[in-house]
Amino acid sequence: MAPRPSSTFTRRSLLTAGLATAGAVALAGCSSTPLGAGLFGSPLNPEQLIFWNLFGGGDGSRMQTMEAGYRKANGGTKSLQATVFAWGNPYYSKLTLATVGNKPPDVAVAHLTRAKPLYDGDILEPITDADLASVGLSADSFNAKSWDAQKTDGKNIAIPLDTHPLVMFYNADVMKKAGLLDSDGKLKDLTGLDTFEAALAAISKVTGGTAITVANVSETATPWRVFQTLYWQITGATPFLSDNGSKITVNDDAYAKVMERIASWVKKGWLNKGLDYAGAQTAMFTGKSGFFLQGEWEITTAQSIKGLKFGMVPVPTLFDKPAAQADSHTFVLPRKDRTPAQRKQAMVFIKSMLDQSQTWAMGGHVPAYLPTLDSSAYKTLEPQADYSKAAEDAVYDDPAWYGGSGSTFEVTVGAQLALVQQLSSSPQAALSAIKGQLKVYTNTPSPL
Incomplete structure (x- = not known):
């Protein structure tokens, strides 16, 4: 795919200009994000990873358990700031506006069907083979259906956590x-x-x-x-x-x-x-x-x-x-300037979440990470293992800017x-x- 020309007049460029004025004030007023979490707050702590997601209920509880696992292995409470937003369009609007405002999170969750429009809108960065290899991952680490579905214009735009059929x-x-x-x-x-x-x-x-x-x-x-x-x-x-x-x-x-x-x-x-x-x-x-x-x-x-x-x-x-x-819950990298260390930090966080996929599977989602999906622990988990084949027959919604989950x-x-x-x-x-x-x-x- 040809590089996106920076001179093209798009909604992204319009929003970027507008956010310096009234739009910024409106966003700051409606956001529940703490200062420094990536909208319009104080400068971010470069040692703290900022993570946005849309998980509530049982999924939210399990994700908090997994976040605690990351904190325990990576410096304690100050190593991660996780923020939850309302499911659906409100979440994706905040993620888009934060990115065009140059204050996105380091890592975000996106449904696979919503990641494609975000990528087409220049909101997401591709994830390279070198990024994957830096934490011991490759295409072969994932369920083929979800991995193939996230590929866009030959690029990896998201790392699947699960399939939810x-x-x-x-x-x-x-x-x-x-x-x-x-x-x-x-x-x-x-x-x-x-x-x-x-x-x-x-x-x-x-x-x-x-x-x-x-x-x-x-x-x-x-x-x-x-x-x-x-x-x-x-x-x-x-x-x-x-x-x-x-x-x-x-x-x-x-x-x-x-x-x-x-x-x-x-x-x-x-x-x-x-x-x-x-x-x-x-x-x-x-x-x-x-x-x-x-x-x-x-x-x-x-x-x-x-x-x-x-x-x-x-x-x-x-x-x-x-x-x-x-659909699949995936991890994405919102577009932002990153040092090599910050990029590695984001990948370490994603790998930590994948390593805890058994916890995620307790809530019903079929793991996309093969070391978990193929493990004896998952294969003996009932009734989860009884329907896991549905992930192999997954059909994702057609790409459209107005399509996808919610x-x-x-x-x-x-x-x-x-x-x-x-x-x-x-x-x-x-x-x-x-x-x-x-x-x-x-x-x-x-x-x-």
Whole structure:
């Protein structure tokens, strides 16, 4: 890729000029970042690594444990300042503005699907083979799917910590009554649409109604993730978006095949018509449904339910090939002037986090770091090891400046897919609405 010309007039150059005045004041007022953490505070301590992330809940607790491991090995409390920001667009806006304001953190977390637009906007620095080698890493240290997915223009732009795919949770007591457990107490193979629908029918007889739940009320991410999973199981599926989000290229026939099937499940009473996020998982937890489709991170919630016997598996292959919508949490290097020592310090921190991937895996995410993924400790971790193959079949959202986890694209498309599940819209009407609503974004150049 040719070097980005410094004279090009971009949103980055505009913001850089504006941050010296009113924009800087506004940012300082809304930021929760302590002084010196990389926005507009006092000069940074060169011996202290500044780390930004967006982890709350169980992920946040585990990340704090891992940060403590780094501090213990690298000089104590003053060696690291870690700051957590609100998940989604607010986080990425702060990271972008801090970088164009020349006060970014040393290391930041980014979803892999959000790292690409950041890199295209000149917010991230590539990570060289020499950077990796300085801490004993190489491309061979990582799950191939996540490592290959982060490559952009032949450059490494992010170091994956995990893969977090959509998976299928199941209530073991309901499965037993429905005759769907094998001799080891694990879910039987449900490959194939006919086999899967026969299982839904059997579960429905046990529950008296719902067999599988998918959150679709006040929730847009889950409908998109379920669609993307089943869509990419179909031979002939094409990217929903192409040319960095400037074109809509979804295969209409494959789209219809998935959404018409989902609507048919609702009409048969197998799939819920309307449930919010909490309601969808509670139905499975309480035995009112047998299956629940969600990200593997809800393992923590399931484990907290007293007396619940559950398992987790990759979403069964209903069509032609296995696929699972997924993203990855990655470490990125925001663009800034660094000495060789500071660059090495950033890599040492990232390596420390990777070395503690078993702690991270306790929260459900599939490790991207092969020494952990291939370890006996991880392979005996249940139910995590039962669905880890989903990482090999991961499908990442198409690159677009308005796309990725928690994005405008996800909200726009997911809202229409939810209406199909609610039987408030036909698959055809929803697709027409999606294409119409996305036009404003496909026709707008990236603002980065």
